[in-house]
Amino acid sequence: MSAIAKRRERERAQRHQLIITAARELAEAEGWEAVTTRRLAERVEYSQPVLYSHFNGKGAILRAVAIEGFGELGARLRRARLATPEPPEALHAVCRAYLEFAAEQPALYQAMFVLPTDVKFAHAETPPPLRAAFAEFVSCFRSDNLRRELFAEVTWSALHGIAALSDSGRIPPDGQAERLDFLVTQIAGTPGGPAPL
Amino acid sequence: MSAIAKRRERERAQRHQLIITAARELAEAEGWEAVTTRRLAERVEYSQPVLYSHFNGKGAILRAVAIEGFGELGARLRRARLATPEPPEALHAVCRAYLEFAAEQPALYQAMFVLPTDVKFAHAETPPPLRAAFAEFVSCFRSDNLRRELFAEVTWSALHGIAALSDSGRIPPDGQAERLDFLVTQIAGTPGGPAPL
DNA sequence: ACATAATGTCTAGCGCTGCTAGGGTGATGT
DNA sequence: ACATCACCCTAGCAGCGCTAGACATTATGT
Incomplete structure (x- = not known):
């Protein structure tokens, strides 16, 4: 695997964790009913479909x-x-x-x-x-x-x-x-x- | 109060209970996530706004x-x-x-x-x-x-x-x-x- | 008996939800 | 330099809770 691919995989893993942490923080701050895919996407500064490239859906994030x-x-x-x-x-x-x-x-x-x-x-x-x-x-x-x-x-x-x-x-x-x-x-x-x- | 008004009040109370029972049965059959105002309205054979003339919202029905x-x-x-x-x-x-x-x-x-x-x-x-x-x-x-x-x-x-x-x-x-x-x-x-x- | 008023119900629509199809952009390997 | 590919975003669907406004239908006053 090339160094570039490795870097991308590393970045991807970071973003994966970023989503989890953002969901958790948002839930702790405003409750799970406030954790929508739109707000979560905005918080991690990506569009909604990115969430779905990491998780099978909202349930998987939870x-x-x-x-x-x-x-x-x-x-x-x-x-x-x-x-x-x-x-x-x-x-x-x-x-x-x-x-x-x-x-x-x-x-x-x-x-x-x-x-x-x-x-x-x-x-x-x-x-x-x-x-x-x-x-x-x-x-x-x-x-x-x-x-x-x-x-x-x-x-x-x-x-x-x-x-x-x-x-x-x-x-x-x-x-x-x-x-x-x-x-x-x-x-x-x-x-x-x-x-x- | 006229007899007509009494009858209407009676019918209204019946419908009130009908909504509660329908919500409960639907929840028991398919879970609370399946209890939407649309499905509930269909089940009691009235339109959605009727639910809101009896209850302040879904939470009040629950x-x-x-x-x-x-x-x-x-x-x-x-x-x-x-x-x-x-x-x-x-x-x-x-x-x-x-x-x-x-x-x-x-x-x-x-x-x-x-x-x-x-x-x-x-x-x-x-x-x-x-x-x-x-x-x-x-x-x-x-x-x-x-x-x-x-x-x-x-x-x-x-x-x-x-x-x-x-x-x-x-x-x-x-x-x-x-x-x-x-x-x-x-x-x-x-x-x-x-x-x- | 007729016009008026009041009551009750429905249709249609708003802004939101979770989720996804399809296109376009930019980096990658030859 | 060019073709390829991986990536990400815009736009949209169906359904959600909820409500405004139109439409009948019914009751009231003359």
Whole structure:
């Protein structure tokens, strides 16, 4: 491949990322309903068809944003877990990190977990960053806990419920800390078996 | 008011309900993205502007569907609770009824709890049916439990997380019973105080 | 009974959306 | 220098939520 072709490919990759970043910023600033192909094209200073030469459509752009988000969420959860050596507090820290992520970047969170998507969850084609993020929850529970996956799944679901209802104004933004404390306390409890953590 | 005017008002109220029902059925059959004002008008056999003489816009129709849903959900939760006299099983029954409601009528559930809305939750203007539905969760906990509202809120959030992630394909549809059992067991546990139920 | 007024509904159209066909421009390789 | 090719833009389609204005139809007053 010629140097010229290489340069073009490099520029193309940059533009690819530029589109993703622009969509994400626009969504975070004005919500996803403001992210139209026209406004996005204007923002990246190209015409609309250029978007379609990079992505199969608006849905594919949204998907790319979501996958970028999975990577960042996983990294954040991992950091929270590793910074907290004691297992009980690790679960608490990871859950808090999750809610902070959702609250700080609501549009990104929506792309990942609320808006319709064709990203496969808990499936053979699940993107590695998503698997890794889920694995952080699993790692909060003892490896001899035979139902770790179930624990992690329900924990994640409960956090998502809190994040989603809070973001859409269906529960008050105040009191997140109390909800988090209560949830973690109950999940870490031992009503029906050995200590999970 | 003349009899003629009364008849017209009656017909108008019927048409009002017809629009709500048509929107709901169309959403349940093909999803909310298929509910356009044109298709809805065609379905009720009137022109588009008629919709706008009944509702302030598409959002108001969605809101009307959601409020209808709150009433039905509340009734269902109440039935589940009253049919189960023992408190621990009452919580379980109410939670199961909630998940069944969400799974059986996913579009209605979305209108109530997922799609953007201007319905006020936990607020002075909260629609009574919504307050009543939430009160069913609160009633599952002992009246001497000073944190009943918090318990109910987190329980509801966790259920919503399970329902929403399941409906959008982000967790597998199988295993809902295990998730429900685990959640209720943990919520009903007593890690930090007196028995909540 | 007739003209007037008021009510209700429809047709047509605005500015927007996601998406795409086709042409034209400029760089590339011979 | 020329032919080729890759690239990008203009223009347009069908459908969206929503609304202005024309048109009947119905009720009212004389």
